[in-house]
Amino acid sequence: MALEIYIQPRFLLNRIKKIDNTNWLELPSVDLIHKIDDPTNIITIRDIRCIVKGTHLPLELGDLIQSAYNKSFKSNPIPFYLHSLSLLRFSPHCQLSKLLPLNIDCTLGIYVDYTEKHNNITHQKKKKQSLIYSTLKRKLRRKKCSINMKDG
Secondary structure (H helix, E strand, O other): OEEEEEEEEEEEOOOOOEEEEEEEEEOOEEEEOOOOOOOEEEEEEEEEEEEEEEOOOHHHHHHHHHHHHHHHHHOOOOOEEEOOEEEEEOEEEEEEEEOOOOEEEEEEEEEEEEEEEEEEEEEEEEEEEHHHHHEEEEOOOOOOOOOOOOOO
């Protein structure tokens, strides 16, 4: 297949940037890669969206992450085109209104509906494979503490 979707297989949700007293959560980038070196091969992206699911995921956080990706995807008007040997990267951030809960474990799925045109022959395809899922986690951080004991 000419279209490859790349996303990191595992990602820790711990990259938070503070800008103007607002916390922004960095999310893993999604790359759409046109792998064929042929100028007559053109990919038309007809729809791209994400789904976030998890067992240890507050509903509002899942909605925020999903919305950040879908908003990032809409920065390119649909349909949009990928020409041979091109890359399109989406790097969304999610605005946090409160602290992240501990022990988040969720899955991100990216779904792409596209057509591939080669020498004026068009093929409609959908890409949704397990390779395009990323496990998003936030580990529990343990604080180290030291105890000074005095002989007494």
